[in-house]
Amino acid sequence: xxxxxxxxxxxxxxxxxxxxxxxxxxxxxxxxxxxxxxxxxxxxxxxxxxxxxxxxxxxxxxxxxxxxxxxxxxxxxxxxxxxxxxxxxxxxxxxxxxxxxxxxxxxxxxxxxxxxxxxxxxxxxxxxxxxxxxxxxxxxxxxxxxxxxxxxxxxxxxxxxxxxxxxxxxxxxxxxxxxxxxxxxxxxxxxxxxxxxxxxxxxxxxxxxxxxxxxxxxxxxxxxxxxxxxxxxxxxxxxxxxxxxxxxxxxxxxxxxxxxxxxxxxxxxxxxxxxxxxxxxxxxxxxxxxxxxxxxxxxxxxxxxxxxxxxxxxxxxxxxxxxxxxxxxxxxxxxxxxxxxxxxxxxxxxxxxxxxxxxxxx
Amino acid sequence: xxxxxxxxxxxxxxxxxxxxxxxxxxxxxxxxxxxxxxxxxxxxxxxxxxxxxxxxxxxxxxxxxxxxxxxxxxxxxxxxxxxxxxxxxxxxxxxxxxxxxxxxxxxxxxxxxxxxxxxxxxxxxxxxxxxxxxxxxxxxxxxxxxxxxxxxxxxxxxxxxxxxxxxxxxxxxxxxxxxxxxxxxxxxxxxxxxxxxxxxxxxxxxxxxxxxxxxxxxxxxxxxxxxxxxxxxxxxxxxxxxxxxxxxxxxxxxxxxxxxxxxxxxxxxxxxxxxxxxxxxxxxxxxxxxxxxxxxxxxxxxxxxxxxxxxxxxxxxxxxxxxxxxxxxxxxxxxxxxxxxxxxxxxxxxxxxxxxxxxxxx
Numbered sequence: 001x002x003x004x005x006x007x008x009x010x011x012x013x014x015x016x017x018x019x020x021x022x023x024x025x026x027x028x029x030x031x032x033x034x035x036x037x038x039x040x041x042x043x044x045x046x047x048x049x050x051x052x053x054x055x056x057x058x059x060x061x062x063x064x065x066x067x068x069x070x071x072x073x074x075x076x077x078x079x080x081x082x083x084x085x086x087x088x089x090x091x092x093x094x095x096x097x098x099x100x101x102x103x104x105x106x107x108x109x110x111x112x113x114x115x116x117x118x119x120x121x122x123x124x125x126x127x128x129x130x131x132x133x134x135x136x137x138x139x140x141x142x143x144x145x146x147x148x149x150x151x152x153x154x155x156x157x158x159x160x161x162x163x164x165x166x167x168x169x170x171x172x173x174x175x176x177x178x179x180x181x182x183x184x185x186x187x188x189x190x191x192x193x194x195x196x197x198x199x200x201x202x203x204x205x206x207x208x209x210x211x212x213x214x215x216x217x218x219x220x221x222x223x224x225x226x227x228x229x230x231x232x233x234x235x236x237x238x239x240x241x242x243x244x245x246x247x248x249x250x251x252x253x254x255x256x257x258x259x260x261x262x263x264x265x266x267x268x269x270x271x272x273x274x275x276x277x278x279x280x281x282x283x284x285x286x287x288x289x290x291x292x293x294x295x296x297x298x299x300x301x302x303x304x305x306x307x308x309x310x311x312x313x314x315x316x317x318x319x320x321x322x323x324x325x326x327x328x329x330x331x332x333x334x335x336x337x338x339x340x341x342x343x344x345x346x347x348x349x350x351x352x353x354x355x356x357x358x359x360x361x362x
Numbered sequence: 363x364x365x366x367x368x369x370x371x372x373x374x375x376x377x378x379x380x381x382x383x384x385x386x387x388x389x390x391x392x393x394x395x396x397x398x399x400x401x402x403x404x405x406x407x408x409x410x411x412x413x414x415x416x417x418x419x420x421x422x423x424x425x426x427x428x429x430x431x432x433x434x435x436x437x438x439x440x441x442x443x444x445x446x447x448x449x450x451x452x453x454x455x456x457x458x459x460x461x462x463x464x465x466x467x468x469x470x471x472x473x474x475x476x477x478x479x480x481x482x483x484x485x486x487x488x489x490x491x492x493x494x495x496x497x498x499x500x501x502x503x504x505x506x507x508x509x510x511x512x513x514x515x516x517x518x519x520x521x522x523x524x525x526x527x528x529x530x531x532x533x534x535x536x537x538x539x540x541x542x543x544x545x546x547x548x549x550x551x552x553x554x555x556x557x558x559x560x561x562x563x564x565x566x567x568x569x570x571x572x573x574x575x576x577x578x579x580x581x582x583x584x585x586x587x588x589x590x591x592x593x594x595x596x597x598x599x600x601x602x603x604x605x606x607x608x609x610x611x612x613x614x615x616x617x618x619x620x621x622x623x624x625x626x627x628x629x630x631x632x633x634x635x636x637x638x639x640x641x642x643x644x645x646x647x648x649x650x651x652x653x654x655x656x657x658x659x660x661x662x663x664x665x666x667x668x669x670x671x672x673x674x675x676x677x678x679x680x681x682x683x684x685x686x687x688x689x690x691x692x693x694x695x696x697x698x699x700x701x702x703x704x705x706x707x708x709x710x711x712x713x714x715x716x717x718x719x720x721x722x723x724x
Contacts, residue, residue, distance in 0.1 A: 109501075135568075141603070142601045143602060143632060143634050144637065145636055203568070203570040205568065206569070207568070207569045207605060207606045207609060208565040208603060210605045210606075211603075211604065236608075236656075237659045239573060239612045240505060240612075241503070242573070242612045242659065243569060243605040243606060243607075245608075246608040247605020250601045250604045253601075275505050275506065279660075282659075290655070294656070297598050297644075297652060
């Protein structure tokens with residue numbers, strides 16, 4: 001997958017916030033230099049930081065043309081509607097982008113390149129439609145091969161969807177690299193793919209091949225790395241996505257898990273009129289036990305650390321949240337965005353050292 | 363999905379046996395009147411019963427033309443190569459079928475209607491290509507809605523792939539219907555779909571929608587049934603397919619499970635040179651505990667009965683196998699094909715009665 005080199009306008013119409021706009025927030029946190037503007041007409045005039053807590057002074061604008069004036073040359077869809085279809089209200093923005101000759105990058109389940117109107121428009125203006133969730137052609141069934149690589153494989157897992165699994169994985173990988181270790185990040189969702197420039201959106205792969213897609217990503221990453229940090233997906237407790245979570249767990253064959261939790265979230269993040277009161281998020285000990293149990297069905301893997309998203313708290317409460325989690329689970333815990341990922345990296349590096357030869361220096 | 367009404371030739375080339383040719387065997391057991399012949403040139407001249415233990419005197423022939431002479435008017439692909447692609451060696455048989463104007467019914471992951479040569483040939487001869495695994499257009503994310511239906515939902519689960527989950531589900535549903543109960547069978551794989559004439563191959567649905575596809579099937583079946591028996595898929599212990607298994611479990615939201623086991627199988631049925639020694643099948647108690655634990659993450663469901671496939675044994679050993687399983691698990695156990703499904707139906711009907719108003723008579 002080759003994404004355009006130009007700076008991006010990120011579409012987050014009517015939804016630009018820290019939780020609703022995962023892809024926008026991920027790009028703003030990890031690739032801010034690639035972002036020219038965010039499009040959300042309901043918040044035009046504010047900065048990215050004011051709306052979502054990341055992205056500093058990157059401006060929020062109301063239209064494609066305003067983003068172009070700020071140097072944008074392609075559009076990234078930065079929000080993920082449940083079900084993954086293209087809302088009709090976005091079409092004018094996509095049309096305008098393509099008319100300008102911009103590439104459009106999308107993580108929707110509904111592929112833009114299968115849309116007759118948009119693909120005709122792209123052809124007419126020599127623009128490309130990049131569907132991040134399009135599965136690779138070469139799909140295989142997983143066979144547990146990832147359990148045989150020399151690299152230490154670590155998977156982030158969560159109490160819920162949207163609990164900080166991608167962020168924790170990126171933060172710990174960057175910290176390990178900063179320490180001179182050969183650590184790779186494996187992107188398994190559309191945001192991670194845009195940030196990393198490669199990966200597979202495993203939630204869009206035909207179900208028989210979910211684990212196989214994860215296995216292929218891990219085998220490839222392990223060729224040049226001693227530690228492979230895999231971005232987790234979903235949650236074992238989510239009625240819609242647990243199959244993706246387990247397929248990833250059994251395909252990636254991690255040897256260690258990092259448990260991610262959004263502090264203060266009491267109920268699963270299911271927004272549907274059909275579920276007026278979503279199920280509660282289980283206690284952390286129950287969640288940990290579930291992941292360790294499920295891992296053991298193919299390859300045992302303990303939870304070696306925890307990452308707590310304390311975005312909604314003040315600092316004293318954030319420190320208390322980490323301490324409480326650490327006491328409850330008995331593993332090193334931090335908020336890697338707020339306090340840095342050293343604690344998590346220590347736990348992973350220690351695990352790597354404990355299991356065999358020391359990590360080679362660069 | 364409307365399948366052709368004519369009698370079928372079932373392709374099982376070089377693989378017509380009780381385990382290798384699941385779709386062929388399923389059709390021969392439950393819809394023998396629809397089958398004119400089986401095509402396997404390596405066993406031509408034998409009967410179906412001699413090759414696979416089902417289908418009585420239905421002849422095995424070497425070619426499409428011989429099957430046509432016996433009254434066949436359409437081709438069903440009766441074997442499922444790992445990975446689900448079309449082997450080149452089958453193309454001549456498919457071409458010949460289409461040249462005769464036969465419809466071809468396929469459960470492969472690779473859709474025949476996406477194959478340029480075959481779809482052109484089908485058009486030229488006014489034949490149809492039926493891809494049983496093509497996902498429905500209207501996909502939704504599961505929300506646990508199936509837990510709210512009035513019907514008792516029962517799911518068959520297995521120690522491994524290919525352990526008798528579809529068969530147990532069909533046998534118990536037929537037994538319940540014979541007793542005058544409104545019991546529905548929900549097909550979730552290609553063989554069940556051909557037998558039942560409807561259903562969704564959930565293993566081919568994009569992973570985010572596996573549970574949602576199961577949920578939709580259950581909600582539809584529950585409209586006209588008091589008991590819904592759902593065909594299980596895969597196994598929580600299979601590194602390739604466990605995600606499908608868990609997605610189905612959490613989408614269908616069963617209230618009771620029937621555990622299926624192929625007696626005597628000691629290792630998972632993984633045939634790949636990459637896995638010279640497949641992992642062992644865990645003890646039955648461990649398997650039961652895993653399914654009950656996994657169910658509890660969304661909706662608790664106990665194992666209420668067990669189905670043992672004793673095909674490989676003589677009758678005394680088969681009875682001993684059922685007794686041993688019954689002792690080990692403490693639930694009613696039988697081989698529903700060999701001894702009938704009364705034991706399983708008793709367990710299910712008892713569960714239905716215990717939880718509320720008695721079942722309405724027809």
